[in-house]
Structures are given as structure tokens and as C-alpha cells.
Amino acid sequence: MQIYVDKIFLDNYVEEISTRFNYEIVFEKPYTKNYFIYDTNGLSFILGSNNTTKLINVNFMSGKLGWRLKRADHEGNLKKALGRTKNSLVIFDATAGLLSDSMIFLSLGHKVVAVEQSKIIFLLVDDAIKRAKNEIPFLKNINLINANSLDIYKSSQELFDIVYLDPMYPISKKNIKKSGDLDSLRSILEIENILNEENSLINSFMKEDYQKLILKRPLKAKKLHSNINYQVKGKSTRFDIYL
Ligand SMILES: C[S@@+](CC[C@H](N)C(=O)[O-])C[C@H]1O[C@@H](n2cnc3c(N)ncnc32)[C@H](O)[C@@H]1O
Known part of the structure; x- marks a missing residue:
């Protein structure tokens, strides 16, 4: 699994996740259907199927x-x-x-x-x-x-x-x-x-x-x-x- 991060958002937290779960950090948008994104909204997951893509982000405040x-x-x-x-x-x-x-x-x-x-x-x-x-x-x-x-x-x-x-x-x-x-x-x-x-x-x-x-x-x-x-x-x- 890959975590797509813009270099300006790379921090210890995302590096820890990558190490603990053996997920690869990448700086280019992956071609795979499913991957994480880490940005101003925190961590989200891209869930792709044949014809749709869904972004899943949990937010307890809204x-x-x-x-x-x-x-x-x-x-x-x-x-x-x-x-x-x-x-x-x-x-x-x-x-x-x-x-x-x-x-x-x-x-x-x-x-x-x-x-x-x-x-x-x-x-x-x-x-x-x-x-x-x-x-x-x-x-x-x-x-x-x-x-x-x-x-x-x-x-x-x-x-x-x-x-x-x-x-x-x-x-x-x-x-x-x-x-x-x-x-x-x-x-x-x-x-x-x-x-x-x-x-x-x-x-x-x-x-x-x-x-x-x-x-x-x-x-x-x-x-x-x-x-x-x-x-x-x-x-x-x-x-x-x-x-
Ligand atoms: C219907 S959802 C629960 C929804 C949750 N009550 C909520 O309010 O969001 C069932 C969840 O239980 C997890 N689950 C099922 N069996 C489990 C197990 N043995 N140990 C830990 N998690 C488990 C599944 O991965 C799934 O995320």
C-alpha cells in the first residue's frame, strides 16, 4: 500500500505509519486503485473500483x-x-x-x-x-x-x-x-x-x-x-x- 504525500506535508507521523505498517511513501500520485493521501485533511483513503473513486476521510467534527x-x-x-x-x-x-x-x-x-x-x-x-x-x-x-x-x-x-x-x-x-x-x-x-x-x-x-x-x-x-x-x-x- 502506498501513502501519497506532497513533500511539504511529510512529517514524523506519516513516516511512523509507513515504518509501522510497511507502507511506502510516494510523492507522485499513484496509478493504483487504492492508496492513502496525507494532506491538510490528515489521512484519507482512496477507494477505487472499475468506474468510481471514493475518498474516505473520518472527521468527528463535521x-x-x-x-x-x-x-x-x-x-x-x-x-x-x-x-x-x-x-x-x-x-x-x-x-x-x-x-x-x-x-x-x-x-x-x-x-x-x-x-x-x-x-x-x-x-x-x-x-x-x-x-x-x-x-x-x-x-x-x-x-x-x-x-x-x-x-x-x-x-x-x-x-x-x-x-x-x-x-x-x-x-x-x-x-x-x-x-x-x-x-x-x-x-x-x-x-x-x-x-x-x-x-x-x-x-x-x-x-x-x-x-x-x-x-x-x-x-x-x-x-x-x-x-x-x-x-x-x-x-x-x-x-x-x-x-
Ligand atoms: C459494522 S462495523 C462496526 C461499526 C461501528 N460500530 C461504528 O459505529 O462505526 C464492523 C467492524 O468490526 C470490525 N471487526 C470485525 N471483526 C473483528 C474482530 N474480530 N476484531 C476487530 N475488529 C473486527 C470490522 O473490520 C468492521 O470495521
């Missing part, structure tokens, strides 16, 4: 995530799924993705350990955190890790109040048009040859010890495990809660 953040109070269902609490919880987000759900947890005053398996998604989100840290103080309460979340969970000594799972939905005719961000995530996982093993992730976490596990699912998806303690239902998704 756009969809910014909007959600300002309306954290309206994220009622996620709040209900967490349950009433005055305490600050420690939440393990096993499927970090673009961090929209974790941002809600953080905005409610909780601490989050978020794990993302994809290097590309991790880097985009990690860069967005770096850019927004001064503006959004609660970002100091997240620890974002690039790894398989099951490995991290198994080896962690920390006690988590909640395990949160939002595995990739299976593509259905109904959600195919609405899932712009999810489509991009899917395409990135394909580029990195990461298999989307939704059921095995859920089943593996079910076998672990946890205090409370919240599983986000499409509203009409089959119950995978019958021991659900309660559910919080929204218009298109639901949260299955296991205690």
Missing part, C-alpha cells in the same frame, strides 16, 4: 459523525441498551469500525477500549482522533487498538462492564442502498483479504466471561442465541442484551 455527536441525547436506544447508570462504565467495543457507536459511549461519559482488525480503518480513525483531540476532550477516554478483538479480550486483565458487538450485517436487498459507510468498510476488508466472519465472532464472544454483552443486529435478523435477557428495538436495528 459530517454524519459530527451530527450524531451533537445529538448524543437522541441516541436513545443505545442509551437504553447500556442501561441506567450514574457511574462511568468501561466498555469494550470489539468492532470499532468508524467509531460512531464508541463516540456515543464516550459522549455519555464512559471509557472505551475499541479494537479494529483492519489496518486501513484503524489508521483513518486513529488519525481522526489525533486531529479532534483538542476540540473533543472526551477522546482522551478511548484506547483504540489495531488487532483481533477476541485476542485482546482474552489476554486483557481489565474488567469490562460491557462488551459491545456490531458485526457487519449480511447484505440484503433492503439495506444495500442505505449502507454507504458499510459498503466502504466491506470494500476495505476485501482489499486487506479479511474475511467477514460475523457468526464466528459472535459465537466466540458468547463463550467468554462477560458481565453484559450488547449485540447490535438488523431488526429482523434471526436470534443466534436463545438466552437473550432483553431487547431494545429501533426502526431498522435492535440490540440483543445478554447478562
Whole structure:
């Protein structure tokens, strides 16, 4: 993978990424379909297909995530799924993705350990955190890790109040048009040859010890495990809660 940088923007940060992930820094626009760009907007990813090119840049201060953040109070269902609490919880987000759900947890005053398996998604989100840290103080309460979340969970000594799972939905005719961000995530996982093993992730976490596990699912998806303690239902998704 290449990172396209104008020489005036070359800095220690982009050099560290290049060394850590073995990505090549280039000063000419690559001919490949997929590559990173590092410029005044921070790190972005160019996702090319046969006839379209999409630029992916995560920005917590504007756009969809910014909007959600300002309306954290309206994220009622996620709040209900967490349950009433005055305490600050420690939440393990096993499927970090673009961090929209974790941002809600953080905005409610909780601490989050978020794990993302994809290097590309991790880097985009990690860069967005770096850019927004001064503006959004609660970002100091997240620890974002690039790894398989099951490995991290198994080896962690920390006690988590909640395990949160939002595995990739299976593509259905109904959600195919609405899932712009999810489509991009899917395409990135394909580029990195990461298999989307939704059921095995859920089943593996079910076998672990946890205090409370919240599983986000499409509203009409089959119950995978019958021991659900309660559910919080929204218009298109639901949260299955296991205690
Ligand atoms: C549907 S997205 C999560 C979206 C996220 N809740 C949000 O609000 O942006 C699922 C994400 O989980 C990640 N994922 C799936 N299995 C994982 C695993 N075992 N370890 C770490 N990340 C995983 C995928 O790479 C993908 O980015």
C-alpha cells in the first residue's frame, strides 16, 4: 500500500505509519486503485473500483459523525441498551469500525477500549482522533487498538462492564442502498483479504466471561442465541442484551 504525500506535508507521523505498517511513501500520485493521501485533511483513503473513486476521510467534527455527536441525547436506544447508570462504565467495543457507536459511549461519559482488525480503518480513525483531540476532550477516554478483538479480550486483565458487538450485517436487498459507510468498510476488508466472519465472532464472544454483552443486529435478523435477557428495538436495528 502506498501513502501519497506532497513533500511539504511529510512529517514524523506519516513516516511512523509507513515504518509501522510497511507502507511506502510516494510523492507522485499513484496509478493504483487504492492508496492513502496525507494532506491538510490528515489521512484519507482512496477507494477505487472499475468506474468510481471514493475518498474516505473520518472527521468527528463535521459530517454524519459530527451530527450524531451533537445529538448524543437522541441516541436513545443505545442509551437504553447500556442501561441506567450514574457511574462511568468501561466498555469494550470489539468492532470499532468508524467509531460512531464508541463516540456515543464516550459522549455519555464512559471509557472505551475499541479494537479494529483492519489496518486501513484503524489508521483513518486513529488519525481522526489525533486531529479532534483538542476540540473533543472526551477522546482522551478511548484506547483504540489495531488487532483481533477476541485476542485482546482474552489476554486483557481489565474488567469490562460491557462488551459491545456490531458485526457487519449480511447484505440484503433492503439495506444495500442505505449502507454507504458499510459498503466502504466491506470494500476495505476485501482489499486487506479479511474475511467477514460475523457468526464466528459472535459465537466466540458468547463463550467468554462477560458481565453484559450488547449485540447490535438488523431488526429482523434471526436470534443466534436463545438466552437473550432483553431487547431494545429501533426502526431498522435492535440490540440483543445478554447478562
Ligand atoms: C459494522 S462495523 C462496526 C461499526 C461501528 N460500530 C461504528 O459505529 O462505526 C464492523 C467492524 O468490526 C470490525 N471487526 C470485525 N471483526 C473483528 C474482530 N474480530 N476484531 C476487530 N475488529 C473486527 C470490522 O473490520 C468492521 O470495521
